[in-house]
Amino acid sequence: MALIVHKYGGTSMGSTERIRNVAKRVAKWARAGHQMVVVPSAMSGETNRLLGLAKELAPPKASEAVDRELDMLASTGEQASSALLAIALKTEGMESVSYAGWQLPIRTNSAYTKARIESIDDKRVRADLEAGKVVIVTGFQGVDEDGHITTLGRGGSDTSAVAVAAAMKAAECLIYTDVDGVYTTDPRVVPEARRLSTVSFEEMLEMASLGSKVLQIRSVEFAGKYKVPLRVLSSFTPWDIDLAEEAKSGTLITFEEDEQMESAVVSGIAFNRDEAKISILGVPDKPGIAYNILGAVAEANIEVDVIIQNIARDGKTDFSFTVHRNDYARTVDLLKAKVLPELGTDRIEGDTRICKVSIVGIGMRSHVGIAAKMFRALSEEGINIQMISTSEIKTSVVIDEKYMELAVRALHRAFDLDQPAAA
Amino acid sequence: MALIVHKYGGTSMGSTERIRNVAKRVAKWARAGHQMVVVPSAMSGETNRLLGLAKELAPPKASEAVDRELDMLASTGEQASSALLAIALKTEGMESVSYAGWQLPIRTNSAYTKARIESIDDKRVRADLEAGKVVIVTGFQGVDEDGHITTLGRGGSDTSAVAVAAAMKAAECLIYTDVDGVYTTDPRVVPEARRLSTVSFEEMLEMASLGSKVLQIRSVEFAGKYKVPLRVLSSFTPWDIDLAEEAKSGTLITFEEDEQMESAVVSGIAFNRDEAKISILGVPDKPGIAYNILGAVAEANIEVDVIIQNIARDGKTDFSFTVHRNDYARTVDLLKAKVLPELGTDRIEGDTRICKVSIVGIGMRSHVGIAAKMFRALSEEGINIQMISTSEIKTSVVIDEKYMELAVRALHRAFDLDQPAAA
Known part of the structure; x- marks a missing residue:
């Protein structure tokens, strides 16, 4: 009891x-x-x-x-x-x-x-x-x-x-x-998507924020x-199915380190096509630049997702980030009016036809070469990567939105997500 | 304010x-x-x-x-x-x-x-x-x-x-x-029915319980x-009518004795055709009879309205009361099964085709002859009265339901309710 x-x-x-x-x-x-x-x-x-x-x-x-x-x-x-x-x-x-x-x-x-x-x-x-x-x-x-x-x-x-x-x-x-649970990716995009019997809390966090709703x-x-201990399961099974069977169905979200040891290196592929990319080019490489740009955006209550700043050349750098597509036009207007003049540049570029694809897995923490394997799989499909962002248990790329399904399927296959997890 | x-x-x-x-x-x-x-x-x-x-x-x-x-x-x-x-x-x-x-x-x-x-x-x-x-x-x-x-x-x-x-x-x-207020009677029955600008609290009580809903x-x-101080008024007047006018519209329900002095003798005619009449004949005239009959009815959660017991002849009396029509059959069954055997009588009569018509007025308290005027008005229309029940400010009669509209109109006219109240 x-x-x-x-x-x-x-x-x-x-x-x-x-x-x-x-x-x-x-x-x-x-x-x-x-x-x-x-x-x-x-x-x-x-x-x-x-x-x-x-x-x-x-x-x-x-x-x-x-x-x-x-x-x-x-x-x-x-x-x-x-x-x-x-x-x-x-x-x-x-x-x-x-x-x-x-x-x-x-x-x-x-x-x-x-x-x-x-x-x-x-x-x-x-x-x-x-x-x-x-x-x-x-x-x-x-x-x-x-x-x-x-x-x-x-x-x-x-x-x-x-x-x-x-x-x-x-x-x-x-x-x-x-x-009926959490899947390796959206089955509407990849028919071979598999239900995960367990997923770690950290993975679930990344997947939820990436759009696994x-x-x-x-x-x-x-x-x-x-x-x-949290379990996601279907309310559309018959109510009188065996209780022991029901209690093991769906996906269990786990918190214990020892349970996570069995996790696959990559648990799922998340994706999101609600974003737009903005780049400001030729920004002077000096302290406070990121704040100058993103502070103004945050003040306007616009949420920023991926943020990338590469190393500088000749004292100048390029600064890129993504926002929700609905906020794109407002963000560009805001930057042109308030931020670019102060930065001493007028070079701003944007693209709303992008998507973000991410591999998520607690095992990435302890396995090297996972990101490289992701990039290779995309390269083999001829997909150009526009931005890369990584965290401990997630690697995201921004690509042309027309390649989204292709990329998700290639990654699902490359990480063997259509196969039952090894015992 | x-x-x-x-x-x-x-x-x-x-x-x-x-x-x-x-x-x-x-x-x-x-x-x-x-x-x-x-x-x-x-x-x-x-x-x-x-x-x-x-x-x-x-x-x-x-x-x-x-x-x-x-x-x-x-x-x-x-x-x-x-x-x-x-x-x-x-x-x-x-x-x-x-x-x-x-x-x-x-x-x-x-x-x-x-x-x-x-x-x-x-x-x-x-x-x-x-x-x-x-x-x-x-x-x-x-x-x-x-x-x-x-x-x-x-x-x-x-x-x-x-x-x-x-x-x-x-x-x-x-x-x-x-x-838009309380009327002398239902305007669907008597087109000349008049809205009362004031009605006493006691009259309102009698009218509400008699079916002025x-x-x-x-x-x-x-x-x-x-x-x-309570006022009933219409919410379907334009919202922007003059506030002073709105504040005087509808019907004011009053509690002060001095306000009631202006009241007409009879304020309204109430009626109700939801009742049925039951009479038990030849009941022994001894203490506890009313309780024997109505106690059993109350225990079955059946509500009783008019109750009449006339004086006895030869040690026997007749006992009559009205219940809601929906409770009629159940009440008769109950009386036959439980009450009549104890009373030593099997003479029970009932009628569902009745209605109750009442005159209500605070002025009845101080005016004699009001009930007599009511009975005369009904008699002039050839309407036979089956039961009579009176209270301080109300006189009710039970009559054949086919005469209901006729009775209400006759009484409305007899008590001059279609005329504005005298100043």
Whole structure:
């Protein structure tokens, strides 16, 4: 018997039929002797419906006061789905009770629409579990110290589930979603893509930030910080499949060093075609240049991803970085108006038709030559590399976007990701 | 400058367009210098939608645990509409803030789905009003002393508004709804029916319980208990009509004896065709008979309206009462099975094709001959009276339902209700 947290996404809660299936699945786990805490998202479409109404009524200018009301509004979606799940569980013969974030409370800071969890009081949950109840905790929301409702931002229910699992020292947090795990790359691009049975927390972080939209990245950070064993699995398997089989399905995100020793050198290929490249040429090579350029960009609330500065020649260097494509034009205008004059150069180049492809693997830390193997595989396909950026467990290249699928498939093959991992 | 409470029903909050109109109206009152507290219902249809989902999932047997979750669920409707109104008010340039029942708190007992308000803490509301904000308080809901969300039952938002007005000693509580006031009778039956500019609290109580479905009866009781001046008016007048004109529109429900002195003898004609009549004949005339009969009916949760027992002849009497038509068959079965054998009679008669017509008026207390005038008017139309029941300010008759419209029109004319009240 263990304490288990289940999290169900909006699609899994998308209709009364699906909520009934969730209830049957949770009841199966509870009957097997587990203490169950369940964190549901709002029914799919509900959050968008509510925020759509708000958008029709909202003033043109955002403000903290409006954000407060958006949180009052959006938090109702999870409260409703949690109550519905509690009702469905009773129909399955399980005692159950649902709690809104403020009822525990799940205490957050006051950053409306993007609050951070500060603490969770688990007294009520523990008492109910001891009394044999399934406890349902609303995802996505909390309450600040003045009693205002807050929400954690899109995908925040993942973070709620991990935070509850951490606070209660749960044996495992299972994230039920509409995919059946984490893959070596997107199966739509590489049909041979394979589901990973385990992936390290660090790899998952790199993959999430690179666009593998399986889990909200903050939930992975949270799981890593508190060492919460996290499993991503499908809510679309029949609810009555064998529990032992279900408990091993999906992808387990691990934190223990010894588990990672078995990891493949490269676990997956991530990619992203939402970026644009900007280069400023002939920049004087002196202290403060990077800050001069990126400080102005950051001030305009534009997020920068890859940043590259090569060694200087003749006291001049070239400075390149990538931004989201939607921010490209604004960034170039900003640089021309404010930054280039100060730098004494007018040479700026950009390209929106690029993509970023990355190999991610915890094994890269201890294996040399991985990056070289990546570059060779791309070269054999005639793909020119425009930028390179590396971290301990990731190597990313920026290439022409027309080669994206070709590059992903070549790398997937080159690192044997279509083969089951060696024992 | 006064403290004013506005309450808007579900139809008035039924779309973003209508919410925008509510915001403009409230902003007009606030700009005129009033401190404004607004209690909105859920958007029309929302409570039914939520409870419909619950019904699909609920176990066959009701329980307190299920009722608790129904309140978690249903209370989200008012939380969402309150947040939307707060957002719309900001667009009108008004500072505003919304509070769920638990945030004040509005403390209730723990009777889920039909809770009663015990106290309201108005500290937050007062502080926000002092800071120049419009304060929006969710209707229909509260929180019990263990922090569980409760709801007040259908129409509970009226009661919330009156309770807030009472707690804050508001100058007036304005109930905006889809009718423009209280009428002498239903204008669909009597086209000459006239809107009453004032009606006494006691008359309103009788009219509400007799089927004038303008206000939830508990809200009227509450208003009477705490002497909250209550006005029913239309939310479908243009939002920008002159405030002084709007403030005098609709119907004011009064509590002061001196205001009532101007009242007409009879203020309105109420009617109801939802009842059925049951008579038990040849009942032994001894103590405890009424309890024997009605105790069994009450135990089966069947509500009884008119009750009549006439004087006995030869030690036997006849006992008659009315129940809701939906309960008629069940009541007769119950009486035959459990009650009649004990009474030593098998003579039971019933009729579902009846209706009840009442004249209501505070002036009846001090005027004799009113009932006689009623009976004469009916007799002149050839209408036979089956049952008569009287209270201080009401006289009701049960007649064949086919004469209902005829009776209502005859009484409306007999008491000069189609004429403006004398000055």
